[in-house]
Amino acid sequence: EPEVTxxxxxxxxxxxxxxxxxxxxxxxxxxxxxxxxxxxxxxxxLVSFYNNEISEKSEIFDDQFSVERPDGSNFTLKIRSxxxxxxxxxxxxxxxxxxxxxxxxxxxxxxxVT
Amino acid sequence: xxxxxxxLFLSVREGDSSVINCTYTDSSSTYLYWYKQEPGxxxxxxxxxxxxxxxKQDQRLTVLLNKKDKHLSLRIADTxxxxxxxxxxxxxADQGGKLIFGxxxxxxxxx
Numbered sequence: 001e002p003e004v005t006x007x008x009x010x011x012x013x014x015x016x017x018x019x020x021x022x023x024x025x026x027x028x029x030x031x032x033x034x035x036x037x038x039x040x041x042x043x044x045x046l047v048s049f050y051n052n053e054i055s056e057k058s059e060i061f062d063d064q065f066s067v068e069r070p071d072g073s074n075f076t077l078k079i080r081s082x083x084x085x086x087x088x089x090x091x092x093x094x095x096x097x098x099x100x101x102x103x104x105x106x107x108x109x110x111x112x113v114t
Numbered sequence: 115x116x117x118x119x120x121x122l123f124l125s126v127r128e129g130d131s132s133v134i135n136c137t138y139t140d141s142s143s144t145y146l147y148w149y150k151q152e153p154g155x156x157x158x159x160x161x162x163x164x165x166x167x168x169x170k171q172d173q174r175l176t177v178l179l180n181k182k183d184k185h186l187s188l189r190i191a192d193t194x195x196x197x198x199x200x201x202x203x204x205x206x207a208d209q210g211g212k213l214i215f216g217x218x219x220x221x222x223x224x225x
Contacts, residue, residue, distance in 0.1 A: 004156075031211065042118075043157070043202065043215040056212060091156060093213075101145050101206060103213060107156035 002026045004106035006092050012112045013082055021077045021109045023092030032075045033093040033103065034067065036060070043091065049075065082113045116140040120203055120216035127224050132190040134219045136203030139184060143205040146179060147213065148188045151200045160201075161188075190221075198223045 005024045013019050025032050034046040048055040049067050066078045075094075079086055089110050093103040117139045126132045138146070144165050149157040163170045163177045163186070170177045176189040190197055203216040 006156075033212065035213075035215075042217045043204075043213075045212040045214070048212055058212075093157075095211065101211070102147075102159055102162065103211075104159065105149070105157040 004104050006106035006109050010110045015113055016081050019079050021090050023075045023106055024073050025075055025094035029094035029096045031095040034077050035091045036088040038088045084113050087113045116214045118203055118214050118216040120219045123220050125222045126193050130193055132193045134188045134201050136186040136216050137184055138205050145206040146186050147204045149202040193223050195223045
């Protein structure tokens with residue numbers, strides 16, 4: 001069964017460093033999402049992406065964040081200068097198209113900023 | 115703004131039924147979902163219900179939706195120890211397709 005994959009599973013970085021979190025959505029899916037879950041808190045929407053551009057972003061998704069689909073398979077989330085409060089589990093999700101609604105999630109990347 | 119609320123913990127005995135409840139605020143939600151998260155794992159889509167339905171049954175899972183009260187529930191029949199996990203309720207916002215999640219209910223199944 002096709003699935004969303006994410007790498008790395010755990011990333012430790014120092015405050016102020018740049019990180020790139022990678023996702024490979026399900027191959028025929030067209031809409032992509034990033035969410036994050038700070039320990040003990042709700043899963044929060046960050047950004048949605050379709051047709052090589054951002055469709056919607058939340059207040060959390062400020063200038064420190066960017067997303068990219070550099071090739072036909074990867075979908076990345078970059079945090080330019082990490083802060084302690086960026087420590088969270090980051091989930092990627094995808095939907096196949098406008099007629100679909102079921103978001104399939106990857107296993108997540110745990111980001112720890114020290 | 116949109117908000118989804120769940121109780122944090124539920125403990126049941128193996129073989130009993132579990133009922134996990136959720137309330138939401140956005141009356142324009144089109145779909146409502148239940149996701150399961152096992153320790154160290156991602157979010158697994160369990161089931162969903164379209165907003166014009168009252169009930170959906172899928173094997174041991176029954177979803178009930180009360181649109182008037184904006185209340186959603188997930189009933190797991192014959193709960194097993196393997197059902198121990200965190201269960202998230204989520205609604206699909208009318209615009210844009212993003213999901214709004216509750217804080218998750220931790221289900222503990224005792225043998």
